[in-house]
Amino acid sequence: MNNKVPIRSWEITLGSNQLILAVSTWLLLLSNWPFWRAVWQGVGGLQDGNTIFVLSLPWFVLIWLYILLSVMAWGHLIKPVLAIVLLVAAATSYFMNSYGIVIDYSMLTNVMQTDSSEAMDLLNWELLLWMLGFGVIPLLIITRVRLIQRSWSRALAHRLMGMAVALTCLAIIVFTLYQSYASLMRNHRELRLMLVPSNVVSAIHGYTRRQLAVPTELKIIGADARREEATVDVRKPRLTVLMVGETARSANFSLNGYTRDTNPELASRGVLSFTNVSSCGTATAVSLPCMFLDVGKEGYKDGMALRREGLLDVLQRAGVSVIWRDNNSGCKGICDRVPNEKLNNQKTLGLCRADECYDEILLQDLQAYLDQQQRDSIVVLHMKGSHGPSYFKRYPPAFERFGPVCDNNQLERCTRESIVSAYDNSLGYTDYVLGQTIDLLKRNAERFDTAMLYVSDHGESLGENGLYLHGLPYAMAPSEQTSIPMILWISKDMQSRQNLNPQCLKEQRGVSLSHDNLFHSVLGLMGIQTSAYRQELDLFSTCQAKALTPLKLAQTSEHHPVKIPK
Template sequence: MFNATYIRQSCQHCCNVLRNIRAWLSHWRSSCSTEACIVVSSVFFTLFANQRFWSAWNASHDWSLVATWLQAAASSILITAAHCLILSIFIVRSTAKPILAGMFVLSALAAHYMNRYTVFFDISMMRSVLHTDLKEARELVSFGMFADVLVYGMLPALLITQVRLRKQPYGRTILRRLGFIMASLLIACGSLILGFQDLSALMRNQKEMRYLITPANFLISSARLAAAESDEARQPRIAIGTDAVSAGAAGGRKPRLLVVVVGETARAANWGLNGYQRQTTPELYREGVINFTRVVSCGTNTEVSVPCMFSPFGRKDYDEKKIRRHESVLHVLEHAGVKTIWRDNQSGCKGVCDGLEVQRPGDKQDPRFCKAGTCLDEILLDDFERELQRHQRDLVIVLHQIGNHGPAYSHRYPDAFRHFLPTCDDPDLGKCSREQIVNSYDNAMLYTDHFLARTIQRLKTQETHEAAMLYLSDHGESLGEKGIYLHGLPNAIAPREQLEVPMMIWMSQGFATTSNISTACLQSRASQPVSHDHLFHSMLGMMRVQTAVYDPKRDVVEGCRFIPERA
């Protein structure tokens, strides 16, 4: 297990090694042009930062054929020329050393996580990376990461700092750079033409492979993300559902309370209520909840799924820009007079709760639930009843779990839930067997089961509201199937383990009665296909909110309403 002392000692050791190497390099200095440095760096990236790309490329080629060698050469030249073209646009003599040094380090980091966890650096992954908080980032630190960054990042970065870049007259520099850009473009086009048939077939069948080409993948995705977020920041959110009206509770009835628990990285395959070989949901089983067995998420990471699941637009005809520019279902509920509260034990609501009340119970670092900056999910229930007393009207509370967030699965549950043994107690999954990883993941699932059951118990004993709870995970997780771990693959190639998620509903008899819902009917329909696209409309339906943006066809409870008997 990695603690602050270990990380600090490792950093100090790496720094000492680098200082010794730099002292040796100070006796060797070479000079070259800026363009030559760009070429050498691009060749280095092609050979040493693209192992995952070449592994995927190799899987569809036969090296006994001469054509394969020619195609490999064409692809190598194309990747090198493309990087020369990209780097030549924003690198000049005065910025060459710091930019290239930084690129070596970032490329080494990217390659490490691509090789270890099969990460694709598309725009959604870059959004996840840049929005990751310190707690999550700390859990991804490992000795393997330090080793890769030292060899493939720090060492070439040191080498580049020792190179003398030749000065040239301003006019000649411009002409030389224009010629270099033109040459790079011509070489890239030439190699593309030579290997067009192979490359076009490869990219047509495996479009996501372009997100494996490093460092072009994170450079281009970062630029696209910066443009998208700049556009989002300039424009206010577009209001939706401003016509929303709540039916309200009948005279003499308690107000309604809907608790929506947003799970984290819980996959349907390991959900006990779905028939998993291990009973990872024993407490929920005893509660007799309504379990939905065929549920598909909007995306494979939190940055995509959470905004999407609270949006009316959903996965069909997915438009990230449209989703992020519009208000969420929580805003629609507020328009209808329903109070909403977002309680977070994760990395935020991803824009879903902008302008609404947000609570972060973990900021208090209560030692009952928190250790080393990370809190168990039960902290979300701290002072829960006080919130109900404070808002004695129709109320929706969202509990955003840390759930099964990896790779530090063993940090997601207390020792009492260390049931399946042996466990993986190290965030570096490469040091654990697949059995240990799955055991730790299942223990975290057991704790999620306990947390959800505790939430239901608290709802049963409170006396201010007619209560219901809806649980839905944001995305799933890969646990070694086909050598893939964690999550975040593009939907087009994501395995079912990353897309199929658990979902369940519990409601008190009082809530079912005031909302005219037949729980027996709902139970009988729980095996029908459901997706994240249903959450927006189901929340409105359960809270009896009417608005033009509500679609009864995507409300899981609408088909189970009954007409109340007249008194």
Template sequence: MRNFLKERVSLARVAGELSVFTLIAYHWPFFSHVIENIKADFNGVLITAGLIFIMLGLNYFFYYLVLFLGRVVGKCILGFLFLGNALCLYFINTYQVLVTDKMMGNVFNTQYSEASGFFSWLSLLYILVLGVVPCIYLSMRKVDYGKTKKFFANIGTSLGVVLVIALVNIQNWPWIDRHATQLGSLLMPWSYTVNSVRFYNAEKKRNRKAILLPDAKIATTSKDVCVLIIGESARRENFSLYGYDRETNPLLKKDSVTALIANSAATYTTAGVKAILDHKETNKLYEILPNYLFRNGVDVVWRTANWGEPPVHIEKYYKAKDIKKKYPEADDRYDGVLLAGLKEDILSSNKDKVLVILHTSTSHGPTYNKKYPAEFEVFTPVCTTVEMAKADKQELMNAYDNTIVYTDYLVHSVIDILREIPERRGCVMFVSDHGESLGEGNLYMHGVPMAVAPKEQVEIPFIVWTSDRNMKVDASREVGQYNVFHSVLSFLGIESPIYDGEMDIFVGNKN
């Protein structure tokens, strides 16, 4: 081994070795997807072989280029990529994620306390074997970089081979185009590098100054309070209110709530929350609900134990740590902290119209068993591993169902708080940002592109309660996250040019 590392070898050999290693070590999920989606015929073999040689050629070109131009710096760059590949592969294999620009947005917006729950001892093994070991090899390998003439000959040859193979496979490009999202999300290191750039470019556009909506006015004199609870990863089929065979909503079933059939607009938090707060489906950054109502005279309170919302510009914005500081007795390990002092906040308002938004994180995986206090562990035994694919299916479901039981308690508690404030008309809306996969189709958690997303990640609960018996809700209609904006305006008696009566869930308020 020592003689092997002491031997000075050509850059072409090193680039070739790294290219083959990259193909074998990091691309089992890539080729598993290919094999699952091709026919067992000559054309299928041609597609697979073509992708293998194109990948080898492009990786060879990349490694040769980086090492020749960068030398020591090039080795450092490749070392970071090997570590990134190993970590990315761990998440792909463990959680069956697709590494798209949206998924990279989730990565960059995830807090440390949440991110740490995704790692296990297996992740260290991935990093050591598939990250650290190739880094050591690369750092100790003595390389003869050769002359410039040889450099151009090698990279020219590699690109030429890739071009020829691509032309041979030209009839198969429609197949590749159809699977481009999935293939691109499993291709190392391009999945996380290119999609990181795509995410930041999108963020740069999104974070420009919001487009202001037309001015609104408060049209009624009643004292009203609406509490919008944004759920996290709560899927509809596990709510007994929607017919689930387990009693996960024992409290809400007594609260005279209306459970509407709804689908999410996205399968990840940032887009799902934006849809709940937007007045219509759009890629543009319009003024969102809390900012709009605050600007137009409504007292708006935002309490969050989560992240990923669009920029919120109000005076009363509180994170869990802020609430904990004000109410030391509150347990900020769970979303119940969002209820601490909530009644006092509402009672202290000197405005007729109050909107409270609670952004929870109750059903976010993979550590479902850590998302609720011990007294809500109704279904046992529960899954305690973050390696969801290896978990016992029933234990995983038990832990997730307990988060729904806790959600039931949280929403019921908010309803009880509003009942204790009879001087204000009260309304509670609970809407999840997206659903969650729990092993169906070998998928876990969320984030699959909408074009191929399973129903478990799209079908969400939309639960409504109001103290005003005149505010009827049509339980037969199907709704979505964009209905929230117009329904909140309707309940609070806000007149606005952008109000859409067809998007209002309350019967009779269509003007």
């Protein structure tokens, strides 16, 4: 006869308020190291006169987290919601701690629009161990908590009582030390983007609100667009290749004064590098659609490219052949209404690996496409460029000119020298691809008047002030993330056709420019007449003997909305 008593799995009996308080304490102590570092720097450490304020901060944050989780977790969803919060908080704290990023709606937009290749670049063993220690283990503990069962009315009363006590304590702290808290938040607004998980909740709210605010009608832009009439001596169509770079920062281009020779190919091809150009955003999800729209940085809103026509739509309407070729994570709605090709999943030997392709893939079969074109054409090549953190994957081994190289995606484990070397090698490869593109245009000079314009979507932080990658809110972002390269190569025939003064163009090298100029400059270069064109934003117009003038807004050029099927 077996008299052994089975060993019961251990359990903890808690009320829901107690469980929420325990999770809040865990988040306070173990998921917010970047936040507390920033707070410590913001208050200047423990000093005479601020002791009470500094000691009150952990209590303030604990109470705030308790209130936030109390609002989120109710009834049978208490444990599932808290489990999700712990996992999200663990992942968020890892990336904030490793790369110095903050979380807002734009960063969430980047996450929502990333592709599998970019996501895989961010995975490593350190992340998995971090998730295990700070996410999975507390989650498992929660599964062993047995919540005290109460009727819904008593549970509601307990919850409201707990929140009332918390709000009272919060109010006492704030009113007692109002001046200190107001000064801290006024002078260090970034703190609200660093407190986990309230920053994630705020980001989700901001992202959702912006997505729901996107109109359901497609706004037509430049309905009156047409190509300028060709003169008798013009026998060739125009061909412009617009190359959209990824994560290239102006500071590391030797054309702009960088000490390493990262642009040997471009330097030998007579290009013009503009040295004072700023991006619309600090991430592809913002900058890419923004630069192709007519609204500029100040007028851009998330999701606008899905409901508003852009540069490519206007060009296509005017009779220009348009094609978008992509080796990145997509065009964010900009190319949805024009012919487009996705090339980053090709299997071309020598140009592609299992998970991605080098940017030379953008030039594959491009000549065959050009051979079929008989009219003005624009080709957009969206590059993978220097997307991090795996900069070493962005170029073939033959282009590893600078070293030592950081050859993994855990930047915090690499020296800054090796990170910069890998990044510079990726720029060297971009330089090569741009040089090959110019050579292709030269080979087609008998058939087309040609030009190439390269501009990056945003820059990159490489460890300056503890910051890596990109995506900081624009107001907080350093110049490394917003100062971008823009490079022009234009054939002599195109210069002559556009009545451009070469010396005048060179004198524009240091003029303040931005993504706002792209829409209007390309329209001017392609000779498109439309009421949507603004001459003052056309970087070429200053150097033209005879510039385009915008058409007067007529009945046919009004911005007519078109219903988009859901």
